[in-house]
Amino acid sequence: MAVEYHGFRVTVDAKADATDTQWLCRAVLEGVEAQSETAKxxxxxLAIPKLKIDVLMALSMVEQTAKQAIDEWWHARQPEMA
Structure with missing residues (x-):
């Protein structure tokens, strides 16, 4: 699943771990617009226990965490916009 947010493409995926007890979630953040394409x-x-949450909620959690990281980068780069 991929979404665009503040000039970044956030690609999120999840898979079960080897013991099938946790969701291993990952979000890759790539700059796709001029102001963010050089950002690294x-x-x-995130590792989330499968007993507590389903895969869609796990994906949503890692996506929201990625958006928070982008917001922190955005506000640090442009404090007047905060």
Whole structure:
């Protein structure tokens, strides 16, 4: 699943771990617009217990965490916009 947010493409995926007890979620953040294409934001990785949450909620959690990281980068780069 991929979404665009503040000039970044956020690609999110999830898979079960080897023991099938956790969702291993990952979000890759790529700058796709002029103001963000040179930005190098780290990937977001979360391990979420399968007993507590389904895969759609796990994907939503990692997507929201990625958006928060983009917001932090955006406000640090342009504090007057905060």
């Amino acid at each position: 934001l780290p990937c977001i990785e």
